[in-house]
Amino acid sequence: MIKGLRPLLRRSTYSGALFAYGAALASLPLLSFALLPALAWRSAPEGVQVLVVLLLWAALIGLVGLARTTRRVLIVSARRLLRVALPTPAAPGGAASSGNPSGVPSAGPASVASGVPSVAGRWRTPLWLLLHVVLGWTGALASGVLLFVAVTLPGGWLDAEFGLSLFGRSVRVDGGWQSWAVAFGCLLLAAAVCVLVTHALRWSAPRLLGPSAAERLALAAERELRLAERNRLAHDLHDSIGHTLTTTTIQAAVAGELMSADPVAARAALHSIEESARAALEDLDYVLGVLREQEAETAPARTLADLSGLLDRLRHAGAVVELDRSGDPAQVQGTPSRAAYRILQEGLTNAMRHGAAGPITVRVAVGPDVLELHVVNETRAGAGVSAGPGRRKAFPTSGHGLPGLAERVRLLHGEIEAGPDGPRHWRLAVRLPVRLSA
Helix, strand or coil, X not given: CHHXXXXXXXXXXXXXXXXXXXXXXXXXXXXXXXXXXXXXXXXXXXXXXXXXXXXXXXXXXXXHHCCHHHHHHHHHHHHHHHCCCCCCCCCCCCHHHHCCCCCCCCCCCHHHHHCCCCHHHHCHHHXXXXXXXXXXXXXXXXXXXXHHHHHHCHHHXXXXXXXXXXXXXXXXXXXXXXXXXXXXXXXXXXXXXXXXXXXXXXXXXXXXXXXXXXXXXXXXXXXXXXXXXXXXXXXXXXXXXXXXXXXXHHHHHHHHHHHHHCHHHHHHHHHHHHHHHHHHHHHHHHHHHHHCCCCCCCXXXXXXXXXXXXXXHHHHCCCCEEEEEECCHHHCCCHHXXXXXXXXXXXXXXXXXXXXXXXXXXXXXXXXXXXXXXXXXXXXXXXXXXCCCCCCCCCCCCCCHHHXXXXXXXXXXXXXXXXXXXXXXXXXXXXXXXXXXX
């Protein structure tokens, strides 16, 4: 018994009923337009006039429901007043319209990019709006009559009487405790009407306002693209900030040791720290702008053409870096070139962090269809040596470097190998498919 009364005590029941009654009131301006043919066709039978008015009224309500703005307003209202979980429809153009700066292949069919629901899906909103208006008028009239009876009947207010005839039997209430009992029953019935209207709307909202199969596919593809973009940003930020912190830490130690003995070299190390920090700040500003969904500036596009600057900063930190280059890296354009820069940056960072003080060999080989990248460094025999221009303390590891590289290479349909290369060396080897520019 108590469980059955719970819906009558919920606030959401009455907010849902008000949501339905609001649709009834909002449809009144359309009713005034629907009455115009009846006023112009006075010679028609009354039944025909009523039918024409109702049909025209329903058609006008359906036309309003075809607007995308109407659908969005109804979804937001249903979420707040009916407490129904409904996703926001995919915007026209969807995630695909914003471009794909990550270079990650998009998932899903091309039709998802439009974000436009199917014809059958668009007709569900007018159906919902018609049902909404019908339930609103039915509930408003029924609960209004019941409330009027409940207010006027007790004690014979306004000389009110209550009579009911059913199957040849009549019951009449004109005062006394019976009028109070009937008034209380009318209040319960009015509340029950609110429960029924709200439950009907809650049942139909996911079916008519919820996403269709095409919209669900569009939302899933949009989420996948957003996650892919965020993963790319996380990889870039990890590579950029990790590399900068590693090199600046070593460069600061170098500058400290050379401040008195070789001021010129110390100033060069400090200048390199400034350049590394500025580049990292550019990356950080861009990533934060994207994550905050602001109007993003152009992404810092560092490619194989910037490899010389990267190696120079490492040399200023005291590292010995040997470059072996074959082919023309300038022929590699776009995403493969940017990814190659990040891969080499992460490989060199790992070599600086965890390798010995020996030379680091970087090999870049540009072939007709494949770009090969190699980073080879000596492995550290012992941990925790004193800092200095040629010797470094061991750095902590986050465990995200190699998995991030593997994910980046996988998305570009490449191959990656990382592991020992003999007893005292570590090798990172990456093969990326490329299409050389003319």
